[in-house]
Amino acid sequence: MSNIFILGSGSFGLAIANIAACVESNNVTVWSAFKDEIDALIKDREHKQKLPGVKISEKVRFTDDITKAQNADIIVFGIPSSFVRSVAKNVKPYTDNCKCIVNTGKGFDESTLKLLSVTIAEEIPDKPVVVLSGPSHAEEVAIGIPTAVVAASDDASSAQLVQDTFSTPTFRIYTGTDPKGCEIGGALKNIIALGAGVCDGLGCGDNTRAALMTRGMTEIARLGVAMGAKTETFAGLTGLGDLIVTCTSMHSRNRRAGILIGQGVSATDAVKQIGTVEGYHCCKAAHQIAKNYGVEMPITEGLYAVLFEGADAKDILGKLLSRPQKKEI
Ligand SMILES: NC(=O)c1ccc[n+]([C@@H]2O[C@H](COP(=O)([O-])OP(=O)(O)OC[C@H]3O[C@@H](n4cnc5c(N)ncnc54)[C@H](O)[C@@H]3O)[C@@H](O)[C@H]2O)c1
Structure with a gap:
């Protein structure tokens, strides 16, 4: 059983939530900093602005309470680059049980010009970070269109954990050693x-x-x-x-x-x-x-x-x- 906590309830956070929910042994929670975004998701099970027409699996829970990250085995960042450092700071106190962090964001931390995985590792220093990347439009991932991506990390066992946890019949994950x-x-x-x-x-x-x-x-x-x-x-x-x-x-x-x-x-x-x-x-x-x-x-x-x-x-x-x-x- 893996407890997965996804930070960010935009297009990609929700797409990954739908993928993670396909694996029976996964418990999936999506967090947003914005209560109105979470309330609308609970009501509609759809993000009408960011991912219109895509139903979010009944298995996925929603919260605006970041302390709920404390039960997570894997924490996934689905946050735009500009806010990754602040969200990493906020979630850090609740990462004790976390085996690894996954970054799906694409960009640099603007103030330091560092990669997002490096930014996350600076804020949460004791956890391995896995980069999950590849050609993966949220609109297609979320509805099970065949997609292939890479889980890359300096820590091979964490890359393997991500491969094992998120692979589905339509979402193929290769591991990589060049994050x-x-x-x-x-x-x-x-x-x-x-x-x-x-x-x-x-x-x-x-x-x-x-x-x-x-x-x-x-x-x-x-x-x-x-x-x-x-x-x-x-x-x-x-x-x-x-x-x-x-x-x-x-x-x-x-x-x-x-x-x-x-x-x-x-x-x-x-x-x-x-x-x-x-x-x-x-x-x-x-x-x-x-x-x-x-x-x-x-x-x-x-x-x-x-x-x-x-x-x-x-x-x-x-x-x-x-x-x-x-x-x-
Ligand atoms: N959309 C895609 O197809 C896709 C695919 C792969 C990777 N990505 C990457 O994932 C990251 C997120 O992209 P997206 O498409 O999901 O963006 P989005 O605009 O759809 O959603 C962003 C979400 O981040 C959260 N957020 C926004 N501002 C915040 C703040 N100030 N503090 C805390 N949380 C905040 C909110 O929950 C918001 O819904 C980007 O770096 C993007 O490049 C996106």
């Missing part, structure tokens, strides 16, 4: 998805998107390797896999925000309209991290200029295309 690479791929692909959306909004075509994705993967891997990740991780589910799904699907809020920006909506208005757009925050963080590591990331730099310096998206695309000619590899 840093898995997390960096998952975070940085959101920047490229925003960029792909901008190109779509500008009226570019499939060729443009394919070029952006491929050159985007090159710069993601370049920064990842400089930060200590393994090159081969970026060819896997959490790298290439997640990049493909995010850049090509209308489920992606990053891509949808990008399309609005390409069509002339300001970046701040686009983010306000769409909601959680991790690529926006991640672009700011990655721009600074790339500077710190001395790594060239032309697409990230171009998008940063559009999002935060008022540059014109069409001009930036022109600049990217007219960079000095070079060899591909």
Whole structure:
């Protein structure tokens, strides 16, 4: 019997709750900081704004009381990057019985530019952290559409525990030993998805998107390797896999925000309209991290200029295309 406590009752927290509930031996509780969100979930068993049309399993319990985490064997973070550190601080006193923490968030802690798993480990230092990542739109995970992801950790037995606890006939989990690479791929692909959306909004075509994705993967891997990740991780589910799904699907809020920006909506208005757009925050963080590591990331730099310096998206695309000619590899 595993007691699973999921922090965050948004799209992905609820999708993982539905997956966890498929395993008979799991007890699943979802927590939100917002009482009105929990009250609506108890009443409707559906999140009408974040995951409309998806019924949450009758097995899942809801609470706004974070002290209930104290019975949990596994605590899952389904929290946007901006709030991960504060939620980790709040849950820390109730983690004594917890065997491992799972991070599903994709981004960096903005104030320190650290990975979210590192942020969680700083706040809850005595527990192993597992990164659960890969091409996994909540809208599809939640209704049992076949999906494959990676549970990666420096602690092999915790990665195995997550694989054993959350695997279902439609949710296949591989274990991995490069949590840093898995997390960096998952975070940085959101920047490229925003960029792909901008190109779509500008009226570019499939060729443009394919070029952006491929050159985007090159710069993601370049920064990842400089930060200590393994090159081969970026060819896997959490790298290439997640990049493909995010850049090509209308489920992606990053891509949808990008399309609005390409069509002339300001970046701040686009983010306000769409909601959680991790690529926006991640672009700011990655721009600074790339500077710190001395790594060239032309697409990230171009998008940063559009999002935060008022540059014109069409001009930036022109600049990217007219960079000095070079060899591909
Ligand atoms: N949606 C997806 O398909 C998907 C897939 C994989 C990973 N992720 C990642 O999971 C994370 C969460 O994304 P999401 O799509 O579930 O977001 P969301 O906007 O749907 O939900 C966020 C939830 O976080 C909680 N929250 C928001 N602000 C908070 C605060 N100030 N304090 C405490 N809790 C707060 C609330 O319960 C809210 O419903 C992101 O990092 C995202 O990149 C999302």
